[in-house]
Structures are given as C-alpha cells and as structure tokens.
Amino acid sequence: MLSGWREVTARRPWRISAKLLIISSVVTVIGFSAICVNVMLDMRRGEEALARQTLENLATTIESDVNRNIEIYDLSLKAVASSMLLPELAxxxxxxxxLILFDHAITAKHxxxxxxxxxxxxxxxxxxxxDPLPEVRSEEDYFRVHRDNPDIGLFISRPMLFRGAYSIVLxxxxxxxxxxxxxxxxxxxxxxYFHELFERLNLDRDDTITVLKRDRTIMMRRPFDLEIIGRNLNERQNWRADNLKAGGSYAGQGPVDPTPRLYVRSTSTGPMFVVAGKPLTAVFELWQREAYRIGAVVLALILFMLASTLVLAREIGRRAEAEGKLEEMATTDALTGLKNRRKFDSVIEVEWRRAMRQKTPVALxxxxxxxFKAYNDTFGHQAGDQVLVGIAICISDAVSRAGDCAARYGGEEFAVxxxxxxxxxxxxxxxxxxxxxxxxxxxxxxxxxxxxxxSLVPTAGMDPSILVAAADKALYAAKAGGRNQSVVASLPQLSLVA
Structure with missing residues (x-):
C-alpha cells in the first residue's frame, strides 16, 4: 500500500503555481528595474564627472592666462617703482x-x-x-590704499571706468x-582683454565664466553685465563661501542668477580665480535623452513581461482548477461524495507517519x-444506493475536524x-x-x-494495516454481538489507547 502511494507521488509532475509565477515575475521586474536605475545613475554621475573635468580645465586655462598677464604687468610696475629711486632720473x-622707466614695460593693445x-x-x-595732462587721483582707492598701507604690495582695484575704458587698475x-x-x-x-579671451573659447550660450579677486569681488563675467561687475559675493545673503571652495564644485542655483548650474572653481593661488559654470540641463541633456530612450524600452519590456505573466498565471490557474477538479473526481466516491479507497490509503499513510513523529494516537x-445485502435484494439497487448516501451524509455531519478523513471503503463499508x-x-x-x-x-x-x-500510538516497525485489521476485527465483533452497536478493539500488546 505504502509503495503504491510513493509511486503515485513520484509520477506526479512538478507544477508551478500562478501565485509563485507572479511573485517571481514581480521580483524579476524589481531586480531588473533596480539594475537599470543603478546603470542610469552611474551614467548620470559619469556625465557630471565629465562636465566637471571639462569646466575645471576651462577654469584653470583662463585663470592661468589672466594671472600670467597680471604677473607680467606687475613686473613692469615693479621696474618703474624701482627706477623712480634712481638719483640721476631728475x-x-x-x-x-x-626710456629708463618704461623700456622694459609690457605693451599690448589691452x-x-x-x-x-x-x-x-x-x-x-x-x-x-x-607731457601728460594734469590729473589728480588722490581720492581713488588704488592711491589711498598704498598711501595708508605700506605693505599692501600689488593692489587690484574694482572694475572701473579708467581713462575712457572699463578696466581694472593694477x-x-x-x-x-x-x-x-x-x-x-x-x-x-x-x-x-577679457572679451577677446572669452571669444576664443568654444562656449555654449548659457555657459558662464566669472573672474574674481581673492576677496570674491566679480572682476569680469561672461555673459557681460555691468550690473554684476564689481559686486562682492560676500555681500549676498543667500550665498555662502563654503558652497564653492578652491578646487571644488557646486551644483544648484548660483549667487548671480537663478539658473541651476554646475559650477567649478579653479585651484590657483594667484591674485585672481575663475569659476566656470554650465547649466544642469545642458550637463544632463544627453543623459536625459538616453534615460528616456532606455526607460521607454525597459517599460515596454516590463509591461510585456507582466502581461505575459498575467496570461500565463490565468492559464496556470485554469489548469490548476481543472486538475483540482480531476483530482477531486479521482479521489471522491461518485455515489456518496466521500473520499474513495485510493484517497483513504494515501491519507492514512501520511497521518500514520505524522503520528509516529509526534507520538500521538490515530483512531480508525x-x-x-x-x-444491507438483504435490503438491496428486497428493494433494489437504487434504494440501496439511497441508503448508502444517507449513511454518508450522517458520517459527514458527525466528522467535522479539518484533519479527519471519511471515506467509502468498499461496498456498504465506510472508514473514518x-x-x-x-x-x-x-x-x-x-x-x-x-x-x-x-x-x-x-x-x-x-x-x-x-x-x-x-486507536493506537504508532511506533517504529508498525504498519497502518495493523490499525485497519484491529478496527475491522472490532466491526465483526459488533456484528456478531447483534449489530447496531459500536465496539472498541482491545489490543494491549499494541499499546492501544483506552
């Protein structure tokens, strides 16, 4: 009996449930989406890193040019200041x-x-x-600062109108x-000089280049705006100096205009430093197009996968329902609606092993x-069938626990x-x-x-047939004792539970 049940189990094909299929598909979609999101974020960080490096190179190049020219011009100023001490100059x-004063002075159109x-x-x-025309500059910052501070060194003024042109004075x-x-x-x-320098660069329309003094005064900016030139960023309440340290970068709204940009500051220690900026929309424009394209493809694949999963899940559900009905038909007695002998044999094997593990009793x-045979012969098979159905209904009414198994054992015999x-x-x-x-x-x-x-507690070496034989023997004792009665098997040698 046990071997037959095992053969049936071994031949049963492995089946995936609709719920497991849906869960697996959802987990796959989540995992695939997480991978795609991670890849897209890596691409975004790569675009930002490339833009940062480009802006850093741009800012460093401009700063080197500006500070080099300032340094060269400062050498001319130093030479003139030293030559003014020569006694023979008078x-x-x-x-x-x-010739003595300006022979080595730098000359350029800017x-x-x-x-x-x-x-x-x-x-x-x-x-x-x-023969210069008379001029008095005693009130200018670049004169007073040297008069009042002997150790000031090179002084760079705020942008100003100087000799008919906007300039910075050194x-x-x-x-x-x-x-x-x-x-x-x-x-x-x-x-x-700055206009010509910026025109040589291949910049987008909304890119910004800002040249500042060490005290954060804006000396020049592209795009050019006289309202901004000469302002000190330390005076801006909505801007902190920590936002953009030397050699650092900052993404967001800047201190000058509301356009979100990626700003990169140069690392030089010269008198000027440069901040290059690029709108974030331009930085991530290519990435955004790729993100939309890949996102659309991934979304289409996800929708296709989910739709396919739902279709398969529905088909699996239908198949499982049909198999359930077939299995129920295969394990149910057609006349009484109780479990048939085949189902009973498989259930008693399972419950026997469970009771053996848990050391609990099993009753049959x-x-x-x-x-019944005389009744069947007297009233016919249809009347006999009605009697069996009535007995089955009475058994079903009396057996209510989930683990109980009521079955038609054979002919007019039932097992519970x-x-x-x-x-x-x-x-x-x-x-x-x-x-x-x-x-x-x-x-x-x-x-x-x-x-x-x-009823007994199964132990190692015992077989369910022992329980069946004991109950069957008690049944024959009930019939021999006059029928319409219940008799309990007495098997002390088998540790029966009284």
Missing part, C-alpha cells in the same frame, strides 16, 4: 626718462599706459606721452629707501451497513480516520454516527450501522 631729459602719481596724487609721468607703492611714501605707479587692463472507525484523538473520543464519534443513521432510518427505512473502533 637730471635727464624727458625722452631719456621715458593694457593701459603706466602712470606715476606723486604723494598728492597728481599725475607726474605717463608712459603714453611726454598699482604699486613707490617707497624711498627709508620706506617713506613717494607716490604710486599704476596701470590698467581693459575689459577688451470501520462502519458497515447492517443487513481520526488523527490525534483518544479511543474514548473516537467511540463518541462512532456513537454519534450510529445514532444519526438510526434516527434517519426511522423516517426512511429500517437501516442501522455497526462500528468498529481502534
């Missing part, structure tokens, strides 16, 4: 003086002529002419041998219709398996069935049943 003619102012701020010497103090104030030497770099009722129940409780169930059948037969036909009860 005795030579103006042309010779010009650099203003170097000028020398005395202690009162009056223009005394001009590199562009031998100046140095002229000191005598004792450190006394002798005046100021000054020159300028016109904005045209063997029930047989009294005088009651796991984890004592013989006393099993006897009560048997009596309930017997009395129900007796009560029902009083209204229909004179029909009674006899019941044999056996």
């Amino acid at each position: 005795t030579v003619s103006k042309p010779i003086r010009q 650099f203003g002529a170097i000028q020398v102012f005395d202690t009162d701020g009056r223009l005394t010497i001009d590199a562009s002419t031998l 100046s140095r103090r002229i000191s005598d041998t004792d450190g006394g104030f002798m005046g100021v030497v000054a020159g300028s770099i016109r904005f045209s 009722l063997m029930i047989d219709a009294d005088h 398996l009651l796991p984890n129940i004592s013989v006393t409780d099993a006897f009560k169930v048997a009596e309930t069935i017997r009395l129900k059948v007796q009560g029902w037969s009083d209204d229909q036909a004179s029909t009674t049943v006899s019941c044999g009860i056996a």
Whole structure:
C-alpha cells in the first residue's frame, strides 16, 4: 500500500503555481528595474564627472592666462617703482626718462599706459606721452590704499571706468629707501582683454565664466553685465563661501542668477580665480535623452513581461482548477461524495507517519451497513444506493475536524480516520454516527450501522494495516454481538489507547 502511494507521488509532475509565477515575475521586474536605475545613475554621475573635468580645465586655462598677464604687468610696475629711486632720473631729459622707466614695460593693445602719481596724487609721468595732462587721483582707492598701507604690495582695484575704458587698475607703492611714501605707479587692463579671451573659447550660450579677486569681488563675467561687475559675493545673503571652495564644485542655483548650474572653481593661488559654470540641463541633456530612450524600452519590456505573466498565471490557474477538479473526481466516491479507497490509503499513510513523529494516537472507525445485502435484494439497487448516501451524509455531519478523513471503503463499508484523538473520543464519534443513521432510518427505512473502533500510538516497525485489521476485527465483533452497536478493539500488546 505504502509503495503504491510513493509511486503515485513520484509520477506526479512538478507544477508551478500562478501565485509563485507572479511573485517571481514581480521580483524579476524589481531586480531588473533596480539594475537599470543603478546603470542610469552611474551614467548620470559619469556625465557630471565629465562636465566637471571639462569646466575645471576651462577654469584653470583662463585663470592661468589672466594671472600670467597680471604677473607680467606687475613686473613692469615693479621696474618703474624701482627706477623712480634712481638719483640721476631728475637730471635727464624727458625722452631719456621715458626710456629708463618704461623700456622694459609690457605693451599690448589691452593694457593701459603706466602712470606715476606723486604723494598728492597728481599725475607726474605717463608712459603714453611726454607731457601728460594734469590729473589728480588722490581720492581713488588704488592711491589711498598704498598711501595708508605700506605693505599692501600689488593692489587690484574694482572694475572701473579708467581713462575712457572699463578696466581694472593694477598699482604699486613707490617707497624711498627709508620706506617713506613717494607716490604710486599704476596701470590698467581693459575689459577688451577679457572679451577677446572669452571669444576664443568654444562656449555654449548659457555657459558662464566669472573672474574674481581673492576677496570674491566679480572682476569680469561672461555673459557681460555691468550690473554684476564689481559686486562682492560676500555681500549676498543667500550665498555662502563654503558652497564653492578652491578646487571644488557646486551644483544648484548660483549667487548671480537663478539658473541651476554646475559650477567649478579653479585651484590657483594667484591674485585672481575663475569659476566656470554650465547649466544642469545642458550637463544632463544627453543623459536625459538616453534615460528616456532606455526607460521607454525597459517599460515596454516590463509591461510585456507582466502581461505575459498575467496570461500565463490565468492559464496556470485554469489548469490548476481543472486538475483540482480531476483530482477531486479521482479521489471522491461518485455515489456518496466521500473520499474513495485510493484517497483513504494515501491519507492514512501520511497521518500514520505524522503520528509516529509526534507520538500521538490515530483512531480508525470501520462502519458497515447492517443487513444491507438483504435490503438491496428486497428493494433494489437504487434504494440501496439511497441508503448508502444517507449513511454518508450522517458520517459527514458527525466528522467535522479539518484533519479527519471519511471515506467509502468498499461496498456498504465506510472508514473514518481520526488523527490525534483518544479511543474514548473516537467511540463518541462512532456513537454519534450510529445514532444519526438510526434516527434517519426511522423516517426512511429500517437501516442501522455497526462500528468498529481502534486507536493506537504508532511506533517504529508498525504498519497502518495493523490499525485497519484491529478496527475491522472490532466491526465483526459488533456484528456478531447483534449489530447496531459500536465496539472498541482491545489490543494491549499494541499499546492501544483506552
């Protein structure tokens, strides 16, 4: 019996449930989506890193050019300041003086002529002419700062209108041998230098280049706007200096306009530094197009997969339902609606092993219709079938636990398996069935049943056939004792539960 049940189990094909298929598909979709999102984020970080590197190179290149020209121009200012201390300068003619002072001075179309102012701020010497027009610059920042601060060194003024052109003024103090104030030497770099420098660059329309002094004063900016030039970022309440440290980057709204950009600051230690900016929409434009394209493809695949899963799940559900019905038909007695003998044999094997593991009792009722053959011969097979259906209904009414198994064992014989129940409780169930059948037969036909009860705790080496034989023996004892009664098997040598 056990070997046959195992063969049936071994031949049963492995089946995937619709719920498992849906869960697997959802998990696959989530995993695939997570991978795609991670890849897209890596691509986004790659685009940002590439843009940051490009802006850093741009800012470093511009800063190197600006600071190099400032350094070269400063050398000219230093040479003029040193030459002003020569004693023979007062005795030579103006042309010779010009040669002495400005022979090594840098000359370029974007650099203003170097000028020398005395202690009162009056223009005394001009590199562009031998006879300069009278000028007094004592109130200018680039003059007062040198007069009041002997150690200021090179001073770069705010952007200003200087000699008819917007420029930044570079100046140095002229000191005598004792450190006394002798005046100021000054020159300028016109904005045209920055305009020409920026025009040589291949920049997008909304890209920004900002040149600032160390005190965060905006010296020049592309796109050019006089309202912004000369402002100090430290005065902006909505902007913190920590947002953009030397050599760092910042993504978001800047201090000048509301357009979100990626800003990168150069790392040089010169008098000027440069911040290059690019709109975030431009930085991620290519990535965004790829993200939309890949996202659309992934979404289409996900929808296709989910739709296919739902279709397959529906088909699996239908197949499982059909197989369930077939299995129910294969394991159900067509006449009585109870489990058939095949199902009973498989259930008793399972419950027997469970009771052996858990050391709990298993009870079995063997029930047989009294005088059924004579009744069948007298009233016919259809009437006999009605009696069997009535007995089955009485058994179903009395057996209510989920683990109980009521089956048509064969012909007019029924079996009821009651796991984890004592013989006393099993006897009560048997009596309930017997009395129900007796009560029902009083209204229909004179029909009674006899019941044999056996209960034991399975141990190693025992077989379910022992329990069946004991219950069957008790059934025959009930019939021999006059029928319409329940008899409990007495098997002390098998550790029966009383």
